[in-house]
Amino acid sequence: MSRLCRFAIASDLHIALPHTIDLTKPRFHLVEASVPALEAMLAHLEQLDLDCLFIPGDLTQDGERDNHHWLIEQLQKVSFPVYVIPGNHDVVKPTGNDAVIGLDEFAALYQPFGYDDPQQLWYSREIAPGVQLVGLNSNQFDATGWQLGCLDQPQWEWLRENLPQWRDRFVIVMIHHNIVEHIPQQSTHPLGRRYMLDDAAPLRHYLNEQGVRLVLTGHLHIQDVAEADGITEILTGSLVGYPHPYRVLELHDDGIHKRLKMKSYRLRSLPGWEDLPAASRQRTQENSFPFMSRFVSLPPLNLKGDEMIATAHQLQSFWADMAEGDRTFSFPQFPPHVRSMLEAFSATHPIDNNATLRF
Known part of the structure; x- marks a missing residue:
């Protein structure tokens, strides 16, 4: 059995520098711990001989320009490639201002982390011989500025043009919104459906037609693996939410099948949070x-x-x-x-x- 690649997944970092945090706002997650949590995780990952790290969105707490710039500076220090996509918290407006970035800026800002075209919010990279990453953008805005979770038409056209040429490769799709249900009736429940891609079913069906089997997501802040329409979706919980997880995966080829060995880690202690799980729970x-x-x-x-x-x-x-x-x-x-x-x-x-x- 040959190893094709070894990669990590960390999702929903919600990076928030102290001056950007509104402590009066109730949250499930410990956004105050986001900076040391990222530093601790990266220090561990640097010891593991990784080919790359995937971050499927919500890099920052609410799109703050200072938080984006701080995170970019940290990711540029990492010894392995990092690939990101935007989450709904990263791009809270179509265009930015002094305080927050806009959706139209994201690809240019994160060009070192997957984006070859600063004007295009989706991309593809061959991360190892025979292994292709497809990074998609599930954040859109309607005419009133209301944020949506779906693919736009140019992205669909790009997928239809490009996916067929990668049928001889193992394709990994990364997208923020879930395209497979991870809780009962998620696609129809008033609270669950906002975490689902609006066009989840058409995307699942098209990916399946093109031989894609693996999708990586975040957004829902839980650890879960689910399958629908031939698609296995690995949802990774938030690094700043209980139980503070991240994953390391090894993709192997045994000559007949691809095998993905997955191990999850959890942050246990940070400065100021000696028992991080207890405080977070x-x-x-x-x-x-x-x-x-x-x-x-x-x-x-x-x-x-x-x-x-x-x-x-x-x-x-x-x-x-x-x-x-x-x-x-x-x-x-x-x-x-x-x-x-x-x-x-x-x-x-x-x-x-x-x-x-x-x-």
Whole structure:
């Protein structure tokens, strides 16, 4: 069995220098730890003989110009190639201003990290012999400036022109929004669908037609591996959110199949956060009630009043448990319809963190 390449994935860095952080805003993730978290992860990755690092979006907290420039400076010091794409937090406006960058600036700013055309927000690179990376942009804006999650027509045309020529290679697609569901009814649930690409199904079908089998995403801040329409999607949780994961993967060719060996790591301690998982999990629990109360009040549960409040309080650990991946849920204290819906979030196979996938 020959090794084709070894790469890392770190997603949703949400880099925020201290002067850019609004500490009054409640968050699930520890954005205050974003700078030391990145430094600690990169220090570890430098020891691992990597071919490259993939970062599938949300590089910064909210597109702040200072945060982008700081991150670019750090990534330029790394000894291996780094490939990035924009997330919805990186480009909060079509055009920038003194405080934030615009979508129209992203490719030029990140030209050293995959972009050969400073005017084009998608690209492709042969990252190893026979292994092709396709980096896509899932951030668009409508005429009113509202941010969307979809591919634009020029990007679709580029894919149709170029993917057929890479059929003899192992193609890895990187995109911020999910194109495979990672939670039950994600594409239709009011809270879940905003993490899905609007044109997820057409993209899955086209990639499958062209022999693409692997997609890397972020955005949802959980560790999960899911499959649909012949596409396996590896979703990597946020580096600044519990449980602070990142991945290292080795792609092998055994002469018949490609095998992808995946190992996940977690940050355990940072300066000021000696027990990082405990502090982070507590943050998630403390800020979970508004999210969980909305979650259980929406279809299909439609809980109201005291039942909604009591259920949401009992679910304060639910999202942190989801973010870990490979979790099995049991809620015997809830009525049958609530119990069955929540237990459907259980992992069916333990492949979210460490596994060998075959293609």
